[in-house]
Amino acid sequence: MAGESSSFHLLEERIQRFIWSEGWEELRDAQEQAIPLILKGDCDVIISAATAAGKTEAAFLPALTHLLAAGGEGLIVYISPLKALINDQFGRLDRLCEQLEVPVWPWHGDVSASTKTRFLAKRHGVLLITPESLEALLCNRGSSVAAIFKHVTFFVVDELHAFIGSERGKQLQSLMHRIERALNRQVPRVGLSATLGDMKLAGGFLRPGGEPAQVNSESAGSELKVLVKGYEEPLVVQGEKDGNEEDDEPVTPGQIAADLFKVLRGSNNLVFPNSRRQVERYTHLLNKMCEQRKVPNEFWPHHGSLSKEIRTETEAALKQKELPATAICTNTLELGIDIGAVKSVGQIGPPPSVASLRQRLGRSGRRKGEPAILRGYSVEDALGPNANLREKLRLDTLQMAAMISLLVEKWFEPPRVQGLHxxxxxxxxxxxxxxxxxxxxxxxxxxxxxxxxxxxxxxxxxxxxxxxxxxxxxxxxxxxSGVLLHGRVGEKFVNHYSFYAAFASEEEFRVVAGGRTLGTLPVDQVLLPGQRILFAGKTWRVDEVDEQQKTIYVTRAKGGVPPAFSGGTGRTHTKVRQRMRDLLDASTELAFLDETAKKLVAEGRDAYVRLNLTTEFAIDQGRELILLTWLGDSANEAIACLLIRRGFVATASGPGVEVVKGDRSTENILDALEDAAVDDTPPLDILLADVKNLAREKWDWSLPEGLLRKAYASLYLDLDEGLAWVREATAARRD
The missing domain is CATH 1.10.10 (Arc Repressor Mutant, subunit A)
Incomplete structure (x- = not known):
């Protein structure tokens, strides 16, 4: 190795011996590139490489060499989004660092006070910590911050993409900055990620205004095998229910579970449905199949609402080599917890994003010579007389196909760095x-x-x-004297352990009809009285939104078709929507679809032509007008706000905007769009004056109205893209 590698000989001798003893045949590409950059300890570095491409070692081998060259008294602060990832890294680093006589200190809520006390006495080695624990350290030991971090030589941020565009990301930026201010010097930052759509934007996130050195390892990776199976939920014609009857269970989950049981048994896999509820449903179905066939259970659940014990049990089942195990999970297993190699990844319904799909797929095909395998499952309702536009166009299948085609082209969403938070x-x-x-x-x-x-x-x-x-x-x-201190309420908050998390636990709105709670609903879009929503398989009209009580009051919507679009699983990017339109516009077959999925795409294409959607963007649905923009959610939400400002009930919905006509005509709506195209861009105070439920983040309740609107717009609105579409669409209409 030493003869062929330009970086191996730069490492400290004991680290070289460790690499030999581990039987490494060569350094990975990311490691070859990163070692000389990090070794100097004088610049920020961002490392983007596939899952299992040795990113952690690419950071730690040179960082530890640097630390040892300076006498071993330095401190490397490794910041992770997950406690489980810290526990993993502790296991990986401890063997190496023991030989180097460098202590490794895990620090999070489950770590004993005695370990933390020992670190505070020594203050050197490798500190593995979450942003929340770092926050607690700064709050509770403020006067000692400069002394605790006096010898810090590197901040290493793992799973960088998981922080970008989130409250935790802003918190992390702020914590690193505050430590640097206390030390009165810059500390080199190293960011690690498998999924970065734009290295320059990600670099600007790692250090605002900075330009880190880049390591982008485009190693060939393994072969990718993809199969998407289509399913059609049969049409059930029923009389009106009184609301107390249980909904019939859908048929397709059982069919999908049967296929998963058949193809996954005997190997380790991950299956991602798109909600915690679906995780429970599929785990239950698969466990029942194991029971009925009197075979050992191989299917385990994993999501954020489960207890730590159940999640640990699932992780242990995946790690042990004797028995096969498949986890049915949410994005809790998307990040790099070491669960060993999995044979395949299942995705039920379109994933939240292309980047998320890439991250999930990085778990498969890790062993040399083995392909990465993606099994997609797409469900559409059978077409009935009241089928909505989404169903007619088969948009869920189209979205999954679009995302897979972009994944194959190695495109994924750029980091969302514009949020003010x-x-x-x-x-x-x-x-x-x-x-x-x-x-x-x-x-x-x-x-x-x-x-x-x-x-x-x-x-x-x-x-x-x-x-x-x-x-x-x-x-x-x-x-x-002008000094700001905590007020009565502020002191209560800061003295509670929940303060250290910058994000609120996921809050859902209760949905209430006639005094009866129907369930809860996560809300990630604007809600207005008069709007229709799909919930528990039925269509409801929103009567009132109580933001304080997090409650939506609804009544059953009589007659008409269901809402055209019922939202997705994440905020969809314009590039994905435009690829969906391209696929509808094309006639070529997609090789990775099975016969049913191909049939669904063909039906979508027929409807696209029949409804004249190659040229038409305004689709009259009787009570509503659908404006098909084929834009991302942020642009669609901006267009909806422009119409709300003009007195319409408008909702960003799927690949367009749904506008309730009420006593107005289609022409009235299109005229309002024309006005929006020529008017000056309204200030946010006017644009968002009538919009409810803008408070989405933990402390939004404490912001003045103007700043709440500014914060919301920075995260959820793309006014420029929305207005560009409005101007183009209305100009085409005039022509």
Whole structure:
């Protein structure tokens, strides 16, 4: 190895011996590239490489060499999104570091106080920590931050893509920045990820305003085998139910479970349905099949609502080599917890994103010579007289096909770095006050919102407005010398363990009809009275949205077809929607579809031609007008807001916008679009004046209205793309 490798000989001698003893035949491409960059310890580095391409070692081998060359007293801070990943890395690093006499310190909620005390006494080696534990450290040991991190030589951020575009991501940026401010120096940051759609954007996230060195390992990877099986849920003609009767169980989950049972038994696999409820459904069906056939159970559930014991049991079943095991899971097993190689990945329904699909598929085909296998399952309802546009166009099957075709082309969504996440700014303000014991408005603005900081999108005037509002909410108070301290309410929050998480646990709205709770619904789009939603297989009209009580009051919608689109599993990118349209416009067969899936695509294409959708964008559905934009959710939501501003009930829905006609005509709606095309772009205070449920993040409730709208727009609206479509569509109509 030493003769062929330009990087191997740069590593510390004991690390070289460890590599020999492990039987490595060669360094991976990512490691060859990263070692000379990280070794110097004078720049930020971002490493993008496939799952199992040796990214962790690409960071740690040179970082440890650097640390040892400086006398071994340095500190590498490894930050992970998951406690389970920390436990994994501890197992991987501890053997190597023991030979180097470098201590490794795991630090999260399940780690004993004695381990943490020993680290605080020594303060060198490798610290493995979550953002929440790092937050707690800064809040509770504020006066010691500079001493604790005095010898820090690197921040290593694992699964970087999992942080980008989220509240936790902003929190992490802020925590690293605050430590650097306490030390009065920059600490080199190393970001690791398997899924980065745009290295430049990701680099700007790793250090706002920075340009890290890039390692992009495009190793050939394994062969990819894909099969998508189509299923059709039979049409059930029923009389009107009184609402108390249980819905009939659908037929297709049983059929899909039977196929999974047949093809997965005897090997390790991951299966991703698109919700926790579906995880439970498929696990139950598969467990029942094992029981009926009197064979050992091989199917295990894994999602965030399950207890730690059940999740650990599933992970252990996947790791042990004696018996085969398949996990039915949500994205909890999408990240790099070491569960060993899996033979195949099952995806039921379209995945949340192409990037997510790539991450999931990275679990399969890890062994040399083995292909990565993707088994897709797509379900469509049989077409009846009341079929909606989504059903007619077979959009779920089209979306899965579009995402797979983009995956094959190695395209995936660019990181969403534009979000202001002002909710997290509120948390970081309160945390910084806890760390320092109090600070002036000027000091806090310079720390969090000045040039090169995580919250640069806020002006001084807006910051003052925010502080005044936080004062009214009793989150902060100002003493006579101008120092900001925690207010009565702020102190309560900061002293509770839940404060350290920048995100709220997933909250769902209760759906209530006639005083009876029907269930709960996650809400990730604008809701308005008059709008129709699909819930528990029925169509409901929204009467009222109570944001304080997180409740949607509904009544049954009589007559008419169901809503055209009922939302997806994630926020869909414009590129995916446009690929769906391209597939509808084409006539070529997709080789990775089975006969039923091909038939579904053919039906979608027939409807596309029959409805004249090659040229028409406004589809009259009687009570509603559908504007088919084929844009992503952020642009569609912007178009919906432009129409809401003009008095319409409009909803971003699937590949378009659904507008309730009420007493207006199609012409009235299209005229309103024409007005929007020529008018000046409205300020957010006007555009979002009538829009409810803008508060989506943990501390959004504490923001003044204007800043809440600004924060919401930065995350959920693409006004430029939406307006560009409106102008193009109305110009074509005039022609």
């Amino acid at each position: 002002l909710s997290t700014l509120v948390q970081q303000l309160l945390s910084s006050i806890a760390q320092t014991g109090g600070a002036s408005a000027g000091q806090l603005y310079a720390l969090l919102c000045g040039p090169g900081t995580p919250f640069t999108g806020l002006t001084k005037q807006e910051f003052i407005e925010l502080l005044r509002h936080l004062g009214q909410k009793e989150l902060v108070v100002q003493d006579s």
